[in-house]
Amino acid sequence: MEPSTARVFRIITILAFAPTVAFVLPHGIGTHMLCPALGILPMAISACVGLVHVLGKAKFRAVSIAMDIFCACFLIGVLIPSWVFIASGGSWWYGVNAGLVMVGTYGTVPMMVNFMIHTWFVLCELHWRGLFPKKTCPHCNGALGRSSGRAQQGYQHVGREETNASGDGKEASSSVRFMDEEQGGPSKSMDGRPSTDDEAARLL
Structure with a gap:
């Protein structure tokens, strides 16, 4: 989390007090309910932590x-x-x-806001500790363990070529070249390439 964002969240926890x-103090005085008036205590601690x-x-x-x-x-x-008591509509306390x-x-409402903020800070800390690691590539930031649809089609194409007994060498070489292009390496084929001696002789 950015320091500026964390600072804004801490300021919100202070202002929410x-x-x-x-709201909860008049409610507690009028209804004689302990909750949500008891929420003043954790909200005060939350405001002190934010400060x-x-x-x-x-x-x-x-x-x-x-x-x-x-x-x-x-x-x-x-x-x-508090939600349980408020949802009862005061049926347990007449008047x-x-x-x-x-x-x-x-x-x-402000109590829920502070609860979500503190929970967010806890989750961010757990992520910083590495308890929720991300499987991403350090170069492209892509998700690891997932192959693209085109690559999967290429793998299936290679599998079909290997199981097809009637296929010739050209088809196998095309599948090998396709796989090499998907892996980002230089294309390799089964077709023979001219030797360096032949190339030197042609130049002379």
Whole structure:
């Protein structure tokens, strides 16, 4: 991930703290529900982690990835019961109106944003560690282990020529030349080439 992109994501985790408090705190006071009001705690930790990265104080990579994992797990642990309580429509707590349900729903949005950001940082770190290697060619950046359709047709053509007992030498040589061109090497054929002595004699 580019440093500028990572910085923008960290700033988002900081800014998301204010709307979370503005929505989930009134919801918790009005409904006496623990969730999603409990989300203020992981959002505060997430904002602190983002602030440390923005200020350039994050010196240890292992600590950073551990904090991202912790924030992501804490947030999803609050979001799941929050969705369950909000989806119940306040049936477990009498007197909860639709307005408070809507406020609680809005409060979970910045929590979901921070959860996705921390999860993204964790996945990027795992990719950097080589746990998700890419099988690509270092020269052309193409996927390894996959052959093009034309090359596959060439292989099938060679197989047919080898199994065909009635084929002559010209057909076999054409298939060999086709395979050499697919592999990027110089074309080789079974037809004999003139020797260097003959070429020298012709020039003289």
